[in-house]
Amino acid sequence: RTPGACNGGYYHHVICSESVQLVDGAGLCSGRLEVKSNQSWASVCEADFDQQDAEVVCGELGCGAPAALQGGLYGEGEGQTWDKEFQCKGNESLLLDCDTSDRKNNTCLPGNAVGLTCSEPDDVRLVGGGSRCAGGVEWYDQGEWRTVGAVDRNKEAVAAVVCRQLGCGSTVSVLPGNTTRGFRVRCSGSESSLRECGTSYSTYDLVLGFTVICSGNNKLHFMAKNAVV
Template sequence: MVFHEGRVRLSGGRECQGEVEIYFRQDWRRVLLDSWSLSEASVLCRQLGCGSVLNYRSSPSTTEHKHMCVTGFSCSGSEDHLGNCSSAQAEPVNCSSGEQLYITCSEFKEIRLSEGCEGNLEVFYNGTWGNVCHNQMDDETVNMVCRELNCGRRGSLSNTEARVKSAPNWLDELKCRKHDSNLWQCPSSPWGQNRCDNHDEVARITCTGAIRSDLFWFYMFL
């Protein structure tokens, strides 16, 4: 496979969030944070198809990167690709000379249940945690959520009120199919478009094997 200068990827196994790596001088190199600005971060998210930049910071990883890093890219912020930015000052440097870059773009998405393996189903999108409505949700979708969260392979669905009434209702009419491999492949209404009442139509899921919080102490003292 032939790689071109300025190609980017994010390590860490998450789409649209991770440690930044740039293909530079025939190798993948991480980036030093102190050489980066909002302009370069905006181009990177755009190049990845991940929307706009939410934040960039030092990497949470504590493992030392054994390869060389890169510094010196300079963008105006309007470019579609880092290869279109100036790399006249770009050069490989020792990674130990500074903190490495970690970025989160607006299309980064994550799911959680509010009480571990049970609770309100909430999704992180565009920098904000929001609700998922229960309309049209079925067992296939519920089971997908439990599997993705490593909370067993099955669960049960009920409807409840939002934990934060002002939180956006990000997803509605979410209905997974047997061939979907993760929740983001499942059909739904467009982001933010819903027919959901935050007082009683938010999805609540209890995964198989999850111990209800109100029964925890009861079991402890049996």
């Protein structure tokens, strides 16, 4: 039973949660889901967990969007099984903040412990918009999240790249934000991530941030035992 490490590598802004972990996977962002219950860890049954729940877990761990969900993908838990069904909306910060209900079945058959793969942690995020697909644009650099700004004629192009990078579909709207120190970014709109765009940063320069609302089309593959649906 191997929990993912929370340090090292470029993506050092991943988070160790006190109540949720993915174990026996390749790292922090993949593995069998376990939830802390009365000071011990419990696996979660596939029937009690869905896409919105996966989005919350991946976000809580500081990982990117959920990429795959499959019962038994990372083996079976050795201890107890979580006794509730999660009913997340998808915008909660913590899995244990989600509503729950009594499980429909009292048993979880072998091969049904939730295995979850989140994409690698994003170095871009949208904050303050109520979901991971809406909010002010920030970029992680040298241990800090910094505001991303762009000139008016280029904001739509930058927004398109941000929505694409986050797996959040297309741009719905772009709104003005606050003026602060941050990155000034220039994109053509066809890039797959902000890293491919031109950027500049100065501790003395102010940039006009902006808020992006994406369509929210997160890509999550629910996998059958031997095939991707």
